[in-house]
Amino acid sequence: MAKGNILLVDDEPAFRQLAQSWLSQSGYQVETAADLAAARAQLKRFDADLILLDLSLPPEFDPLHTLQAMAEFNSRPVIILTGHAERQLALDAIALGAWDFIAKPVDPDLLAVVIKRALNKHHLDTELQQLKQQQQTDAGLQRLIGVSTPMIAMRTLIQRIAPTDVRVLVTGPSGTGKEVVSRALHELSRRARQPFVSVHCGAIPAELLESELFGYVKGAFTGADKDRPGLLKMADNGTLFLDEIGEMPLPMQVKLLRVLQEGTYFPVGGREQQKIDVRLISATNANLPQLVQKGLFREDLYYRIKGITLETIALAERRQDIPLLLQFFLEQLLRQHKQELKLDSTALSWFLQRDWPGNIRELKNTLESVAAVAQGGVISMADISLLHPEAVSSEEYPLESNHDGLQLDRAVQQLEVRYINKAMQLSGGNKSRAALLLGLSRQGLLKKIDRYGLSV
Numbered sequence: 001m002a003k004g005n006i007l008l009v010d011d012e013p014a015f016r017q018l019a020q021s022w023l024s025q026s027g028y029q030v031e032t033a034a035d036l037a038a039a040r041a042q043l044k045r046f047d048a049d050l051i052l053l054d055l056s057l058p059p060e061f062d063p064l065h066t067l068q069a070m071a072e073f074n075s076r077p078v079i080i081l082t083g084h085a086e087r088q089l090a091l092d093a094i095a096l097g098a099w100d101f102i103a104k105p106v107d108p109d110l111l112a113v114v115i116k117r118a119l120n121k122h123h124l125d126t127e128l129q130q131l132k133q134q135q136q137t138d139a140g141l142q143r144l145i146g147v148s149t150p151m152i153a154m155r156t157l158i159q160r161i162a163p164t165d166v167r168v169l170v171t172g173p174s175g176t177g178k179e180v181v182s183r184a185l186h187e188l189s190r191r192a193r194q195p196f197v198s199v200h201c202g203a204i205p206a207e208l209l210e211s212e213l214f215g216y217v218k219g220a221f222t223g224a225d226k227d228r229p230g231l232l233k234m235a236d237n238g239t240l241f242l243d244e245i246g247e248m249p250l251p252m253q254v255k256l257l258r259v260l261q262e263g264t265y266f267p268v269g270g271r272e273q274q275k276i277d278v279r280l281i282s283a284t285n286a287n288l289p290q291l292v293q294k295g296l297f298r299e300d301l302y303y304r305i306k307g308i309t310l311e312t313i314a315l316a317e318r319r320q321d322i323p324l325l326l327q328f329f330l331e332q333l334l335r336q337h338k339q340e341l342k343l344d345s346t347a348l349s350w351f352l353q354r355d356w357p358g359n360i361r362e363l364k365n366t367l368e369s370v371a372a373v374a375q376g377g378v379i380s381m382a383d384i385s386l387l388h389p390e391a392v393s394s395e396e397y398p399l400e401s402n403h404d405g406l407q408l409d410r411a412v413q414q415l416e417v418r419y420i421n422k423a424m425q426l427s428g429g430n431k432s433r434a435a436l437l438l439g440l441s442r443q444g445l446l447k448k449i450d451r452y453g454l455s456v
């Protein structure tokens with residue numbers, strides 16, 4: 001395998017031949033060019049890792065011209081070949097980014113050393129660049145958990161779309177990760193170091209939305225005692241995320257359309273047009289085409305924001321993601337509370353079987369609340385049933401029946417015993433506190449403890 005690809009640009013045929021022969025013997029793949037035009041043509045088909053560049057090249061033989069062209073080669077190391085008279089120019093070339101210069105007549109040993117060092121450095125730089133890119137990709141997608149086919153497809157799409165400036169509309173039911181997807185698009189884009197500004201269009205009252213988005217100038221309305229930039233300005237050069245865009249009032253839709261068409265807007269009360277450069281990502285759980293049909297959403301705006309549509313799907317349709325999500329949220333809890341938490345097998349199967357109509361948000365909130373009441377580092381069905389009494393009728397806790405029919409009394413008694421035990425556990429044996437937890441008087445609790453003969 002060649003040690004590296006070198007393009008030698010020099011107008012002297014004898015030198016080209018000689019240097020090509022030295023370098024090939026040292027294990028490099030070498031192509032040559034007699035002038036800059038030929039060099040550019042070579043680079044289209046030959047992926048050079050390094051360029052050896054004579055400063056005086058035809059047709060102009062003007063070193064300054066060659067120096068200007070060097071910018072085109074800048075991603076690879078350039079080694080300048082000079083005559084003695086061009087020493088100052090060679091130094092200028094280094095100031096412009098050339099790796100080194102070698103005076104003619106060239107010493108083959110020196111050339112070999114300089115090339116080797118330049119290529120080593122270049123390889124290290126490239127590797128570092130790749131690592132940085134990989135790290136950025138990992139970080140951007142790390143929060144997007146899931147191994148189901150739709151999630152894998154989503155990650156691939158995000159990686160493809162993120163580096164472009166195309167507008168994206170993320171649709172899907174509530175709590176399915178539309179904001180997580182939008183943030184990942186931002187984090188993997190060239191705007192990643194710029195702001196990601198999230199605006200919940202439904203949460204801001206219609207009459208405030210314009211001044212929130214566009215800002216206002218002093219005197220625009222009572223109370224506007226100084227200029228205030230809007231969210232749009234804050235998102236300049238970054239990403240503007242319009243959540244629940246279906247809830248944006250119609251008059252505001254007209255104004256947003258203008259921003260998208262012209263890249264400009266007026267702050268409220270202002271006469272000076274502001275220029276803006278943002279990437280727009282919108283999200284909705286509404287059916288926008290339907291809203292368009294009903295006249296509640298402008299058709300022209302719909303086509304402007306649509307760009308590429310990404311659809312997040314309900315958790316019930318990708319249940320294989322549930323275990324990973326649980327693990328991810330348990331790790332988050334561990335980081336927050338420094339206490340390791342596990343789900344026992346019945347609790348796990350309860351989580352796996354539920355439909356989660358509120359999707360990932362509901363799953364996360366439920367796990368967090370049962371984790372708050374669990375003790376001893378293990379979340380059990382008893383913890384779940386404390387907060388979700390309906391859970392006890394699930395498959396792990398079947399309704400008891402025998403030839404006499406459904407034994408309601410017995411079931412109620414069993415449930416009472418379990419609740420009392422749990423409350424006593426949670427209150428550390430303090431009966432008054434346990435009674436409070438259960439919503440009973442202390443007297444009422446004592447009676448039940450007595451009736452069931454509990455040793456608490």
Ligand SMILES: Nc1ncnc2c1ncn2[C@@H]1O[C@H](COP(=O)(O)OP(=O)(O)OP(=O)(O)O)[C@@H](O)[C@H]1O
Pocket residue numbers: 143144145146172173174175176177178179180181243283284285312325328360361364
């Ligand atoms: N794939 C995922 N991996 C890890 N966490 C996720 C994922 N999807 C969603 N979440 C978490 O679930 C919660 C809800 O996600 P998010 O706010 O992105 O949903 P949404 O679809 O935008 O909801 P809404 O329509 O109600 O605004 C957040 O806490 C988020 O961190």
